[in-house]
Amino acid sequence: MIETENLGKVFDTFTAVQNLTLNVPAGQLLALLGPNGAGKTTTVRMIGAILKPTTGYARVNGYDVVTQADGVRRSIGMLTEQPGLYTRMSGLEYLEFYGRLYGIPDKETRAKGKAMFERFYMAGAEDKRLGTYSKGMRQKVGLIRSMLHNPAVLLLDEPTSAMDPHSAKLVRDAILELRNDRRTVILCTHNLAEAELLADKIAIIKQGQIVAQGTFTELKQQLLGRPQLEVRVDKPLNGQVKELDHLVTVESVANDTIRYRTDNPDLTNPQLVRCLHKLGLGVISLQPVSQSLEQVYLRVIEEME
Amino acid sequence: MTTLTPFLPVKQNSLRMALVIARREIRDSFRDWRIILPIFLLTLAFPALMNFTARRAIAFADQYGAEIIATQLIPFLLLVVGFFPMSFSLIIALETFVGEKERNSLEPLLASPLTNTELYAGKMLAALAPPLTASYLGMSVYMFSLWINLAWRPEPELIIQVMLLTTVQGVIMVAAAVVVSSQATSVRAANLLASFIIVPMALLIQFEAGALFWGNHAGLWWLIVGLGLTAVVLIRMGLYVFNREELLGRDIDQIRLGWMFQVYWRRLSGQGWNGRFPRPLAWYRETLTIFPTLLQPIGMLLLAFGGAVLFGIWLAYQYTLPPDMQAELTGANMAANLEQYAFLLTALPIVIILQNVRVIALQALLGVFTFGVLAVLIFMLPWGVMAFLATQFYLAGQNPFQFLLAAFVPHALLEFPALLITTAAILRWQVVIIHPSPDHTLSENFLMRMADFTRIFLGVGLPLLITAAFVEAHITTHVLQMIYG
Known part of the structure; x- marks a missing residue:
């Protein structure tokens, strides 16, 4: 659905994006992560046929972003970081305006708009001027606008920034529904928890280049190594850890907790439990240590620096 | 969540798209009292003032037997009555082109199926329509009241010339405003650059005043042709600079002498x-x-x-x-x-x-x-x-x-x-x-x-x-x- 090959953009002498290769099939959500100025917005603008690539190519919904820009623009819904609304218009007037640009009859836009306002807990505000809306409400109107014409592809730049937790949850649910409805979504965000929750695939971009790409599990494995496991015992450990060295790689030891890594947990974990039992230690819990996207992201960024 | 129907491309009509843009912009302008009030005053109050001025001037000149001077003043005042509301096209154009950039509302528009030309044409129309209407209305009020008060009737050639001059000047101002807007990221910066439009326009008005005063109608026709050509050139330039790549792809507030060299x-x-x-x-x-x-x-x-x-x-x-x-x-x-x-x-x-x-x-x-x-x-x-x-x-x-x-x-x-x-x-x-x-x-x-x-x-x-x-x-x-x- 979205396919790019060696995509690049040079502004005069500044290279904003280079050799960017992506493939996001229908019904998948790709989270595009990266520090400010990494090239995320330029990438989204190229995919949205707003900027022309200097090198490489991109196809969106089967349309080439340079030669079939019109097809691309009809296929996408874009939410920019700043929703950029017309403050003297009411919510519905605004949606009607955009609906007309996509050839949607006003009646249909109004019906859809009202339903969306209700969906996002903004019922009653649709006839008020957008200038009176809160920041979060404006962001939601921007999102509604981007979904108005049922686009096959959604390009969302920071969709939940400036939103309260409840509104952000509503928006996340909406995004998930869109993904489940076979829409392809590219999500640019600094909210790593959100990306972890929503994304099928993650791409980390830095200085215009993709420095890591894959599913969260792949990235974890690739960047953080084998998963870490933690075992908690019922008595303090008094140097008995040495007995475990032949079984696992011990990473850290606390009073009653051992963190370790192993290549074959299916085989070693039962052996480890038995060994601890022989040492007179009862196992209270054995679980993997959670690894967050933040750890992955920071590892990538630090490695680059 | 509402059911999402499959995406169907719609057939686009360029004029319809441009009108959608123009309608929104005009509606927006009419909701801004800072634009509407002066236009309203210049449409109705200013022609009345000019009418009074014309009558006083004629009465004064008559005392010295120089009625020809006063008579020649009337067409000039007609030009002024038409130009003043028209000058608002520049303000509206700057607001609609660069203001949109400043408020970040341009990018969603650029992501829509609008072509650069449709967007440009819609905005041009929106910047021209209200001041042009006000201008024609103001001139009609002025001429009508002079006809009532002094029984003065302009020659059809004069009416056509003044209307054409007013229109073409408006087009030039708006087209130039687009070029200016492309080089600015804020309305404030655009207003500063607008002096490159206002100063030549002021000189032009003086030239036109001279031509009207001497009754040089042939000269005015040539001027209309020249201004028309200038308008075409500026529109051509505007179409080039008002495109997605130029609007979003350039850091235009910096003068990069090193790069230029x-x-x-x-x-x-x-x-x-x-x-x-x-x-x-x-x-x-x-x-x-x-x-x-x-x-x-x-x-x-x-x-x-x-x-x-x-x-x-x-x-x-x-x-x-x-x-x-x-x-x-x-x-x-x-x-x-x-x-x-x-x-x-x-x-x-x-x-x-x-x-x-x-x-x-x-x-x-x-x-x-x-x-x-x-x-x-x-x-x-x-x-x-x-x-x-x-x-x-x-x-x-x-x-x-x-x-x-x-x-x-x-x-x-x-x-x-x-x-x-x-x-x-x-x-x-x-x-x-x-x-x-x-x-x-x-x-x-x-x-x-x-x-x-x-x-x-x-x-x-x-x-x-x-x-x-x-x-x-x-x-x-x-x-x-x-x-x-």
């Missing part, structure tokens, strides 16, 4: 990306590859040359020298004059070279501000003078071809191609703003063409002009002596 120098010197400079012969070969692109401007300049010659001949017939001066116009006199100034011949080549270089510099400078028009006019000037003089010789009973052969041909064989090629390069450079290559930005286009002109001037024009100057000083003078001495 780099673009210019690389093109001029032929320096490669590896930092190497070409050998002189390779540089010349590269310079010669510019020539095929000069054919079109050369064709235009040859037409201009023909026009200049015909104009010179026509002028000589219009202003034939009186017989006593004609008697002086002999080859023998010329030869005698030449002998008198023989001591200057050594310095003559330098004087000629400096003069030609100065003229080319003037063409380059003035042409930048006139899209090459003044560069062409300056090119035409010496050939017009030459034709004028040759015709005067003919009218004085002399052989004009003998005169041309003696006084011009030897050095003109080099000077004419030098000036033709150099001016063609100037023209190619200066019209790039109207028709830039889509592969580069407007600034890149401008700098690269400027470098091409410099290449042509240094590599071809200047050597030819230097040779021509020596020929003029040392060969033409001998030929003149041989023929007339």
Whole structure:
């Protein structure tokens, strides 16, 4: 659905994006992560046929972003970081305006708009001027606008920034529904928890280049190594850890907790439990240590620096 | 969540799309009292004030029997009544073009299926429609009240001229505002740049006032044609700068002198990306590859040359020298004059070279501000003078071809191609703003063409002009002596 090959953009002498290769099939959500100025917005603008690539190519919904820009623009819904609304218009007037640009009859836009306002807990505000809306409400109107014409592809730049937790949850649910409805979504965000929750695939971009790409599990494995496991015992450990060295790689030891890594947990974990039992230690819990996207992201960024 | 139906592309109608944009913008303008109140006042209150002024002026002038002055003032006031509301088109245009950029509401529009032209046309229409309506309304109020009070009825030609002038001025202001907006990221910066529009407009109004006061209707028609052409040029430029790539892809608030120089120098010197400079012969070969692109401007300049010659001949017939001066116009006199100034011949080549270089510099400078028009006019000037003089010789009973052969041909064989090629390069450079290559930005286009002109001037024009100057000083003078001495 979205396919790019060696995509690049040079502004005069500044290279904003280079050799960017992506493939996001229908019904998948790709989270595009990266520090400010990494090239995320330029990438989204190229995919949205707003900027022309200097090198490489991109196809969106089967349309080439340079030669079939019109097809691309009809296929996408874009939410920019700043929703950029017309403050003297009411919510519905605004949606009607955009609906007309996509050839949607006003009646249909109004019906859809009202339903969306209700969906996002903004019922009653649709006839008020957008200038009176809160920041979060404006962001939601921007999102509604981007979904108005049922686009096959959604390009969302920071969709939940400036939103309260409840509104952000509503928006996340909406995004998930869109993904489940076979829409392809590219999500640019600094909210790593959100990306972890929503994304099928993650791409980390830095200085215009993709420095890591894959599913969260792949990235974890690739960047953080084998998963870490933690075992908690019922008595303090008094140097008995040495007995475990032949079984696992011990990473850290606390009073009653051992963190370790192993290549074959299916085989070693039962052996480890038995060994601890022989040492007179009862196992209270054995679980993997959670690894967050933040750890992955920071590892990538630090490695680059 | 509402059910999402599959995406279906819609058939787009450009006019409909432009009207959607225009309607939204106009509605937005009508909700802004800062725009609507002054327009309303200028539509209704200002014509009434002008009407009062006209009546008082007539009454005052009548006391001194100078009613003609007052009568001529009435059409001028009609122009003012029309122009004042029209001037709001500039404010609306700046607001609608650069304001949208500043409020970040432009990007969602650029992500929609609108084409650049539809967006541009919609915004143009939105910036023009309310002030233009107010302007026509104001003029109608003014004319109607004068008809009631003074029984003054304007000639239909005057009404058409003033309406056309007002309209075309509005289009120019809006089209220029788009160009200004493309170079600014805030309304404040755009307002500062707008003085480049307001000042020429103020001068134009004064010129129009003069033409109306003297009743020079033919001059006004020419002015309308000239302004119409300017509007076309500005719209063409606006269409080029108002596009997605230019609007979102450039950091336009910075003057990057280093980058500008780099673009210019690389093109001029032929320096490669590896930092190497070409050998002189390779540089010349590269310079010669510019020539095929000069054919079109050369064709235009040859037409201009023909026009200049015909104009010179026509002028000589219009202003034939009186017989006593004609008697002086002999080859023998010329030869005698030449002998008198023989001591200057050594310095003559330098004087000629400096003069030609100065003229080319003037063409380059003035042409930048006139899209090459003044560069062409300056090119035409010496050939017009030459034709004028040759015709005067003919009218004085002399052989004009003998005169041309003696006084011009030897050095003109080099000077004419030098000036033709150099001016063609100037023209190619200066019209790039109207028709830039889509592969580069407007600034890149401008700098690269400027470098091409410099290449042509240094590599071809200047050597030819230097040779021509020596020929003029040392060969033409001998030929003149041989023929007339």
